[in-house]
Amino acid sequence: MTHDDPATPFGGIHDAPCYAVIFASQRRAADAAGYAEAAARMLELAARQEGYLGVESARGDDGFGITVSYWRSLEDIARWRAHAEHRAVRETGNALWYEHYELRVVQVLRAYAKAAAAAPDA
């Protein structure tokens, strides 16, 4: 369950050290197509950055969404934040797409997943 597995929407369980960015945002209705295109592009671009571990994202019909991206180090997060295309997209987000957002940089202390149901032959 890593970013190499596009079949899962989960960020994955990773060995330490692991850091994450929690991005909570309230979307405006404006420019839905432009937003969707930029969001897809950012996911694709982030996945190619050094230290990227995975991402998970959910948004409800009310336009409130949470995206969590997972990274090996704080330096990886800083490098992604400084990426020129990412910076440009953030400026558009500030001006156009997001009514409000809150962002946290966090260190993952513990992580676990639901245990798989025992297979019949297990």
Next chain:
Amino acid sequence: MTHDDPATPFGGIHDAPCYAVIFASQRRAADAAGYAEAAARMLELAARQEGYLGVESARGDDGFGITVSYWRSLEDIARWRAHAEHRAVRETGNALWYEHYELRVVQVLRAYAKAAAAAPDA
């Protein structure tokens, strides 16, 4: 912007120390009413626990959701985890509501919100 302000879906920006639980889950279609009732009850109950700072939650039409709850200390998180009613609900979630979930306990290192637009008289 705290849990005292029900008008906002955001978890809020809090002074250090601040910890969080990131709960990502894939819902099953089963028992939508029972799930909704339990989810609302857990939000209400969590908000009354010592050390609770706020919560934010989003779920898309595909049933994939993320809930982040914010707490003052790891001890507060452990106490909430051990709460009898919370434990019972988690067991139902394991058996019935969640196809899969991933959970992380994290420490918030930095947090910031979108800057408010300048008021005309600012």
